[in-house]
Amino acid sequence: MADLDAARHAKASLRTELAGRDGVQAVGISHTGDGYGVRVNLRTEADRDGVPSSVEGVPVDVRVSGRITAGG
Structure with missing residues (x-):
């Protein structure tokens, strides 16, 4: 079990790790x-x-x- 602060920190770390990788649409909590x-x-x-x-x-x-694309 992870609390919200731990999840936010892990999200930031993973977002950095996956930055620029083709195929990654979103990283969230x-x-x-x-x-x-x-x-x-x-x-x-x-x-x-x-x-x-x-x-x-x-x-x-x-x-x-x-x-994922923006709707219009």
């Missing part, structure tokens, strides 16, 4: 049943390679969301 985690949205399943399952003890949830 997610609520788990007993605390918080980091959520990574990817374009395709193939983009999952190298995304850790946890950062600084905070769980990482990976979702394949496809391409």
Whole structure:
């Protein structure tokens, strides 16, 4: 279980680690049943390679969301 502050710190670290990687659509915080985690949205399943399952003890949830674009 991670508290919100730990999840925020892990999110910042993972965002830096994944910066510029093709296929990473978003990095955010997610609520788990007993605390918080980091959520990574990817374009395709193939983009999952190298995304850790946890950062600084905070769980990482990976979702394949496809391409995210601004609505208009």
